[in-house]
Amino acid sequence: MSRVIVSVKLIDRSSVTAEVLPLAVQIADHEKAAVYKASMIASKAFSVGTSKKIRVLVESMDDFDADALKSAAEYLMDTLQDPAAIVLGSCPDEGKVSLVAAFTPGVVDLGIQAGKFIGPIAKLCGGGGGGRPNFVQAGGRKPEYLTNALEKARTDLILVLTEKAN
Known part of the structure; x- marks a missing residue:
């Protein structure tokens, strides 16, 4: 019978915490x-629609990442209240696009x-994306098309919401 000796180097938890904590603060600050x-x-x-006024917001959010866009969209859904449709986009890194769409229940019900x-x-x-009926995250690799994509989102939302809310 042979013995196997394994040597394991334990990591000092305090040094890991010291490295992770500033990153967590940085992420929280970015989302704030x-x-x-x-x-x-x-x-x-x-507002769009005559019988049912739906609040619409489609905007670029500079270089915020997907998590920050999600936080912003959640804030906007609370602020604009139901019914509201929100689409946010950004270019967080070179060659990367992040998109978020958040629709309140009043929009999904339509x-x-x-x-x-x-x-x-x-x-x-x-790119592409997917998610729930009320919230979705998407991405792409062509940031030069973000402005056109957001314009299309605005136009398409106006058309579909005007049709459904009248």
């Missing part, structure tokens, strides 16, 4: 900055699903 930016752009929302809506928009940016 996104929510602050969202509070500044909330006034750009406009038969408009975020997951189905964002697909063609993300495709314009060389």
